[in-house]
Amino acid sequence: xxxxxxxxxxxxxxxxxxxxxxxxxxxxxxxxxxxxxxxxxxxxxxxxxxxxxxxxxxxxxxxxxxxxxxxxxxxxxxxx
Numbered sequence: 114x115x116x117x118x119x120x121x122x123x124x125x126x127x128x129x130x131x132x133x134x135x136x137x138x139x140x141x142x143x144x145x146x147x148x149x150x151x152x153x154x155x156x157x158x159x160x161x162x163x164x165x166x167x168x169x170x171x172x173x174x175x176x177x178x179x180x181x182x183x184x185x186x187x188x189x190x191x192x193x
């Protein structure tokens with residue numbers, strides 16, 4: 114897993130997250146959503162929550178995991 118997400122990652126993540134069989138299981142993404150709307154959900158080049166970490170396998174992007182703000186004094190929470 115790579116903690117930061119950068120602009121070069123967005124096309125691969127968009128292709129994955131907007132597939133109907135994937136998007137139906139996600140809260141933030143849907144099939145056919147505009148690329149700029151999709152990109153707005155990704156804070157780039159940061160490790161301060163909220164952000165999305167990029168998941169890679171064998172050098173290829175296979176998804177992302179969101180890290181959100183749980184609440185005051187609480188640890189960051191993963192967002193699947």
